[in-house]
Amino acid sequence: MLGEPRADRIVIVGASLAGLRAAETLRAEGFTGSLTLIGDETHPPYDRPPLSKQVLLGKVAADRTGLPQRRRLDADWRLGVRAGGLDPVGKRVLLDDGADVPFDRLLIATGTRARPWPHPDEAALDGVFTLRTSGDAAALAARLDAGPRRVLVIGAGFTGSEIASACRERGLEVTVAERGPAPLVGALGGTLGELAAKLQRAHGVDLRCGVTVTALEGDGRLTGAQFSDGTRIDADIAVIALGAVRNTEWLAESGLAAGPRGVTCDAGCRAFDMYGIVTDDIFAAGDVARFPHPLFEYQLLSLEHWGNAVAQAEVAAHNMVSPGPRRRPHLTVPAFWSSQFGLNIKSVGVPTFSDQVVIAQGSLKDARLVAVYGYRGRVTAAVSVNQARSLDYYRHLIETAAPFPPAPGAADQRESPVPVPSDVPDPKLLSHGPTVALTGHLPDRRLTVVQPAR
């Protein structure tokens, strides 16, 4: 490695949660060199989870979710400019405005963007939205304030379900269209998918599963939608919640192992090149990264999770300023939360990495429970519904590869303790992309959809 690792030039591409936390960690670990953050959005780093919750409920303005920083960064922020390319030999990031930014070490934290509606003419109709940025949230919240007659949400993953929940809470009529058999089924499997479907209907959502939206109608302005089962609805707002696309196009000519599935890196967050050779000056973290995890048989994981962005950014930053033997692996157990229809849903582990599920505590009827997932006889995930305090215990079971099903004994266990198939569908059956993608090689499972580069 050239230069002094604590006093040269580090460039971070991506100025959101992962980029910010990495920058803080670099300074905390004594990095005194020049630090540049490049972000295509004009806003300083802001928190995205509130956008589909507080912001759509009208409790917080969309431009008021800025993230706090933990320390002074003394960084050069280049906001509102997109990175368009990477020259790994000359060690420069090429910006769309024609400038280039030299680096000694680079962190790629460009995250994802909302997957657009596939028909550009329909996507351009007034009233058609996606929800990823604070600008998206501001525009959508303003239109919800105006009291639309009906909102159509396309895709019943977490984001789509949270949007539907916020709309119902505001008293708006909502239709949710999902190609798969139930909401959340792609992330949580069949048992909790069924619970989510019941919950949405109990809250007055017009939930339509097993259908696709074949056309968004309107003349300049959205007026309605047609479904694959021949039905149609009137709607003045449609929110496209079809998952995310990883922002890797700018790396297409870089020679890195970067593509639709993300930037492949090792457990220490170092990016691989296209030949599978690990680099030592380019790192990746957050939603854009794809990394091996020993708890999940070293399959490559990409996680669209807030907690992963934080944890992986901290490991990447540490490793960027540490000599080899002092580097750390990113081994955090994946975790996320969602708040919808009055319920707090929290997950640890990877529920899609499972063949069976058992309700270990509580009951589906009360919508208060812990579902534990197993794969080939060991615990791989747990999901709590309004029972978050139990989850730490199951995280420990996952970390120690405890046998599945877990031993009975919870005082409030009311369901049958017999595991049932976890029924995780192939993601290609769903409207929305998976928020957790496992892309290793298990011959009997296909948990991602390969989309060839255009």
Place this chain on the structure above:
Amino acid sequence: MHIVVDLNRCQGYAQCAFLAPGVFTMHGEESLLYTPVVPEEQRERVRRAVAACPVQAILVGEEAGTGAR
């Protein structure tokens, strides 16, 4: 003053919602909603909430990237 709550860590003890109800509210039994930008008059209450959180899930600081160009 800006805040962010690590909701992976949050277990819904609701101490913050008692100490600074103008900033933190429980939504349903277990979900926490909060106002990321803390109004001036709430700062002391928020500091107490940060200190009282049993799982230390609340991060407080100045807005990131201020002075960014």
